[in-house]
Amino acid sequence: MRLYRGFSLVELMVTVAVLGVLLAIAAPGFSDMMRNNRSQAAANELVSALNTARTEAVKRGSRVSLCPSSDGATCSGTSWQTGWIVFVDTAASDTAASPALGATLSRRTGMSGGATATGTASFIRFSGLGFAPKNSTITVQVTGCTGPNARTISFSASGRISVQKVNCT
DSSP, X not given: OOOOOSOOHHHHHHHHHHHHHHHHHHHHHHHHHHHHHHHHHXXXXXXXXXXXXXXXXXXXXXXXXXXXXXXXXXXXXXXXXXXXXEEEEOOSSTTOSSOOEEEEEEEEESOGGGEXXXXXXXXXXXXXXXXXXXXXXXXXXXXXXXXXXXXXXXXXXXXXXXXXXXXXX
16 A cells, blocks of 8 residues: 555645635735825935925025925925925025025935825925024825824924824825
């Protein structure tokens, strides 16, 4: 009599059924985790640009601004997901109503992961001391966002930048 090693058809079917049940349970949690990570990554892109602008302002001892831009050359509206530019601001004062585009320091076209970003500011200006004349917020979320997977980026007049998880809208 020969001994055969391996799995019987019944054992294989039970294993496949258990694997299917486990995947069905894990899939919704995995997709939420992916959306959460995309929101965080998109918010981090914008925070990085804000930190660059603030650092450059302090380093240069002059105003540096960041504004939404769809073409990478001019400021346009308050729709941050189309991209932004960081530039030396040649406006007459820290409280000027709009920025004056000087030398461009960096630019970004579009946010990753299909994220949208809306806020109250059409530009963010940092003084040579790293202060921002006004408090503002920008909310970042990805398409299909549910629950507390959006991010709100806040910056105070002191120039402090913070990110908080908020519910999607």
